[in-house]
Amino acid sequence: MSKACDQNDHTRCSNRxxxxxxxxxxxxxxxxxxxxxxxxxxxxxxxxEYGPDDPPYKVAVHLLTRIKQRQPDFKEPNLQKWANDxxxxxxxxxxxxxxxxxxxxxxxxxxxxxxxxxxxxxxxxQYDTLIGQAERDRPTNVAPQTREDWFG
Numbered sequence: 709m710s711k712a713c714d715q716n717d718h719t720r721c722s723n724r725x726x727x728x729x730x731x732x733x734x735x736x737x738x739x740x741x742x743x744x745x746x747x748x749x750x751x752x753x754x755x756x757e758y759g760p761d762d763p764p765y766k767v768a769v770h771l772l773t774r775i776k777q778r779q780p781d782f783k784e785p786n787l788q789k790w791a792n793d794x795x796x797x798x799x800x801x802x803x804x805x806x807x808x809x810x811x812x813x814x815x816x817x818x819x820x821x822x823x824x825x826x827x828x829x830x831x832x833x834q835y836d837t838l839i840g841q842a843e844r845d846r847p848t849n850v851a852p853q854t855r856e857d858w859f860g
Contacts, residue, residue: 767809772787815838821838
């Protein structure tokens with residue numbers, strides 16, 4: 709017992725500890741309800757089915773095709789999840805589908821990024837870095853030169 713609880717105050721100290729126990733029980737009882745609601749919301753949000761003509765699905769299939777060109781034994785992913793990641797990149801991150809599709813090709817042609825972009829989630833996560841490097845690697849706007857111009 710603490711110094712605040714001596715023998716005369718034993719009843720009050722005892723009541724304090726029980727009150728704390730009741731609060732802990734109440735808090736623990738509320739936690740699963742919140743978790744269940746979150747779980748139910750996730751289930752409701754993930755029911756969208758993407759068809760072969762949907763832009764997010766097309767980008768997801770394009771990424772898988774490019775990966776399988778290098779790695780034929782690549783494990784078959786959940787293309788619905790990949791399409792959802794592409795949709796999120798478009799809707800939440802304001803990424804253009806055409807640019808995402810172009811970035812699939814750029815990343816899979818790059819010796820470093822082809823080993824690191826193996827899912828639509830990674831493409832979404834690394835988008836800004838990929839765009840920055842792709843723009844850096846793009847040749848500057850210099851007029852084309854011929855061999856004679858170099859030695860001329």
